[in-house]
Amino acid sequence: MLRKLSYAALIAAFAPAAYAEEFTWAVTTDPQTMDPHAVNSAPVLGFLNNVYEGLVRRGQDMAIEPALATSWELIGAGEGWRFNLREGVTFQDGAAFTAQDVLFSYERAASEEADTSSWFSPVSEVVVVDDFTVDIMTTSPNPIFPDSIANWMIMDSGWAEANDAVRPNPDGNYATLNTNGTGAFSITNREPGLRTVLEPHADWWGEAAHNITRAELTPIQNPATALAALLSGDVDFINPVPVQDVARLKNHANVKVIQGIEARVIMLGFPHEAEALKYSAETTQANPFADPRVRRAVAHAINVPAILQTTMRGTAEAVNQLVSPAMRGYSDTLGGEAVFDQAAARGLLAEAGYADGFSFGLKCPNDRYLNDEAVCQAITAMLAQVGMRATLDAMPVQNYWPELRADNYDMYLLGWSPGTFDAEHPIRFLASTPNEEKRLGSWNFGGYSNARVDELLPIIQSEVDDLKRQAMLDEVAQILQDETAYVPLYVQPLVWGARANIDLVQRPDNFFILRWVTVN
Amino acid sequence: MLAYIIRRIVQSALVLLVVGLTAFSMFRFVGDPIDNMLGQERTAADIERLREQLGLDQSFPVQYFKFLQEAAQGNFGMSYRQGRPVAEILMERAPATLELAAVSGALAIIFGIAFGVFTAIRRNGFLANFIMSASLVGVSLPTFLIGILLIYIFSVELGWLPSFGRGDTVQIGGWSTGLLTATGLKALILPSITLGLYQMTLIMRLVRSEMLEVLRQDYIRFARARGLHDRAINFRHALKNTMVPVITVIGLQLGAIIAFAIITETVFQWPGVGLLFINAVQFVDIPVMAAYLMLISVMFVGINLIVDILYFFIDPRLRVDRAGGH
């Protein structure tokens, strides 16, 4: 006791030293809510991972590891999963964590009001076995279920009930601004759009690897301002660093760049089902993109290495399928992809009856992906060189999705990051024939449809054997490539910038995990 | 005067109604808020459900009427993005913008009038001509570029001033002020220069031309013929008369400052209502956009009213004309 006291006195005496452990970081988008079930978006979930925890979590290598559950196993032949919960965990308000909170969080996150309900579509029932054991039953065997709930965060049932936040509400409720998780940090001050202040959760169950005493998140939209803030030392960390500034930052003594490959694949999409082009000056009666040869011509026409070299400054990697190599289920066997070859592109176009080319409209967001507008501009130029004359219409993302939903495009740019880190994810959302009931193909704007892909998906979803599963994933990847359903371009890079005295860990899902940060 | 003010207020109310209508009709074209509120695993049914919940499925007149009804009671609804009452958010953000606007407004007015008077009195002097020409540089570059260049020079290269934000703030009542802390004051410098430069130039040029106009008036010649000191002529006689038309414009410029703050706040990440508005546009946060435009209009109307009332104190002719009920 006495020793503890003198230690505290020592800290107090060197109070200014504590400032060194203050950490400020800037992101482009402020997490729009503090409710872990209200919005299923990377900025929200990524940030809340520091405050709330799930039954499982991802480690530095993206592998699933125990969090609030210490272990889990398949029940029987795959009727469900049993999770053994960690004991002695307390929420930040002091309440104890029990199986009731897991059940409550399931009901909350799977409710109609929640944006996370799709995670639980395979779940038939959640059964509380005892205070620290929970069975999650699935409608069919689900080998990747633990992978799919890494972002399912557990909320204290008592706290939610006391504060009238039993269900998420897009109009906002107590949980929109306040938090009570089991995570390593608790929020002490939240001013939306301005700052969010975090302090370590004193009673956290884990071993703290960080040395932060206070952390502050500030949204800075303008990339130049964010960069200036990092260079001038006003913030310790920014995400993202504009790719063009990477080279310069690397030479900067006080700043370092942490680079990696993100899970997000950037691709071009087509109107498979459209009768005719919407924005063509001459080809108004036909839809050239319905012809796989034309789509393949597009793939041949685009000089991806040049885009990577110039626009992405060597930070991105080319990819030939809808997921990046870091994802589970990535197909290594895929072959025969279209490489940059303008002659081949012209040949295919001529073969398809478009020897003179045609004009069309390319839609592109201008604030969604890294350098999205610049990439689209480059693509416009490259396609023009083989006779496909695109008119580029770049717009903010809030106009972009409605346009795509209204089928106002002849070609579009899309980025996809699989929330499950599994190759099944893009098949479900981008390659399945759209089906509202089954929640399939909800981002398949062009209505691409292939019977074999539709047939394989449910089997992939329930196959427990990894080898068999991979074979089916390989088959789907090959079909999508052969038909050029999409033209995958590259995997978007992760580029973080930090002051030289900061140690941190970059995870491919672009989540910034505060408990891995050390201020030197 | 009371009748006059009442007439102005009635006119203002009409203006507000028109602004509200225009603003509201605009939002339908800004984009769709739904996509920003739902994640990537949403379905078409989710979209429809949320649309219904937000009342976006109703017809435009119905939406507008509801908006007016609520707005009249000071209720601007809940922000789609933050899930909090819009009025509360605006109140929280307003001090930042008002302080920035006040400081840059003060800079613009003080330097604008000083330079304007100087260049008018020393009409053909070298320094006056230099100031006149140099001031044009300030209006020949877009504000955002000036801001970025200032950041580049003073924050990144020289490291003297913070590159973004408001520094530390102190809470006084419901008002958060950055004027009482060293970091807060330092943080104010670059944004207020960026914001005030353009207005300063306008005010300076206006003061100069009005002052030149006044200086050739008979009463100035008469004052000169009476042997009054130059100081008295320039400041007591000329400047006071110059201020009559200048005050209107300054009033309008103050309004413009608040609007131009949108750009400055974006560049400097200044946590005011302008940044809030830009974010709201980005996320199609319709209640926030509507409330912002209403707030801005109310402010303009208020400023205009204040300008009108100021006239009564500056110009005795109006006192008689209007109070006398001519």
Added chain:
Amino acid sequence: MSDTVLSIRELSVEIPTHTGIVKPVDGVSYDICAGEILGIVGESGAGKSMAGNAVIGLLSPPAHIAAGEIWLNGSRIDALEGEDMRRLRGKQIGMVFQDPLTSLNPLLSIGDQLTETMLTHLDISRGEADRRAIAALEEVGIPGAAERIDSYPHEFSGGMRQRVVIALALCAEPSLIIADEPTTALDVSVQAQIIALLKRLCRDRGTAVMLITHDMGVIAEAADRVGVMYAGRLVELGAVRDVLTAPQHPYTHGLMASTPLASQGKARLHQIEGAMPRLNKVPEGCPFHPRCAYARDKCRVAPGPKIADGRTACWFPLVAEKAS
């Protein structure tokens, strides 16, 4: 003369323009004694106001005094600049402008404008200045001066305002008043009152007055002597009675003939052929010769003789019978 207040000798004012130098005042000489009213008459553009402005040092650049001398109460003032000149204005030379509507600062009360002037020039207290301001207003015939001291210019009628202007010009008790068209902007009914006022005040105080006007009637009413200006030159100078009844310069003659007052009883008004030349096109010789019915060869080459002791700058002055 010991009581000469203002003495102008060979005064020339020049304005450089891109089409050449213009001389709105060209070699003009005259004196004004204490208590005397000298009328200066001429068409607009003849240079009469410019001469007045030169005396009080209010020529607006680039107009400037190019030659000649101006003496005030025995000291030469044409070369004075800045502060020295300012001290003279108001204190020794008062000025009354044409338009009382614009001569007064609309934003200051007349009391303020009066006390301000007095405090600038006289070593008196604020209270004393206030008292004198009321007295000055009373003197110029403003009824209820004490109450109206805080009124603003727009609350007065034109005639009343001109009274205020006169009070302002006289309040520091200058020895010379330059009245530049003081009645032109006023109603005819008020004109006579203002002239009478000006005349009375100056007689009482022994102030010299330079009364600039284009109105022969005003001259006849108020002035002791009159100078006639044409194209920047003084063409005739003499006692009012003499000049009006027997003009010696053909221009003066024409001017008289075209003035209703001077041609009473005549069937119709005369008109002088042509127009006064633009100041940058003043002809050689006597400037009036192109319009002069009596011009001879000499008039076309030599500018008229100087008015020294004589009356006119005409080589061939008209004799009396021609003038009637």
Added chain:
Amino acid sequence: MTDMPLKPAQQSRLRIFLDSDIFYMFKKSPVAILSTIVVAILVLSAVFAPLIAPTNPFDPASLNLMNGFTGPMTPNAFTGDSFLLGTDDQGRDVFSTILYGMRVSLFVGVAAVLFAMVLGITLGLISGYVGGWTETIIMRTADVQLTFPSILVAMLIFGVAKGFTPVEYRDQMAIWVLILAIGLSDWVQFARVVRGATLVEKRKEYVEAARLIGRTPFAIMLRHILPNVLSPVLVIATISLALAIIAEATLSFLGVGAPATQPSLGTLIRIGQGFLFSGEWWILLFPAVTLLVLALSVNLLGDWLRDALNPRLR
């Protein structure tokens, strides 16, 4: 005082102009001469951009992405191509892009000012001439417009216009919407000046006389009013032109400007500011300097015109 006798046959219009005060003042002002020359050079090079520019940056097929980020006068590492002012992120020749971008900026600026001028003059004439309710409505609208910041007005119009434009035309409409938006936020000054002049003119006898002999005074007034308001309108137009060019740049920054495939100077600056810290300074610097020089010369010219055309300030 009448004018000196003229012999009209010998006085060519050019001669009259060359003898005029305004030309004299022009000759005496180095600033005016210099800015006129600069504006003339810039306008001419914008107009003749296709003849001057080494490449056509608006033709996507001509671009080579590998040429991107080439520094001024240094050969590209991959292609060996060299560019006077370097290239931007798309491999576009910055010099050519500036020329073409200036074309867009000047076109938007001039068209917006012309639009504002025509609208302002028309509304000013109508409100001055018709009076009554029409005048109240027009001038009240002007007040509102004046209190409401132009940048917001422009954003508003941009938003609404985008919604009304059929999807097929949305690509080309950005420029026209910019013109509309900037023009609509700029007409008030013109209207005020013209209305003032109309009110003065309306009271003159000849208008009454024209009415009495049964002619519509409107046409006559037009002929009398327009010359009277010519100088203020010219001054306002010049200064508005500079403002319009800057406004276009600002709107581009806020993302409602000219499209990146056919960039204006403002769009170029928006693109270039992203490369300020990364060392590719030429992408920002050259368009920014061009904009500065252009706007500054126009402003200086406007300034000089204001002084020169205002005889009271001479």
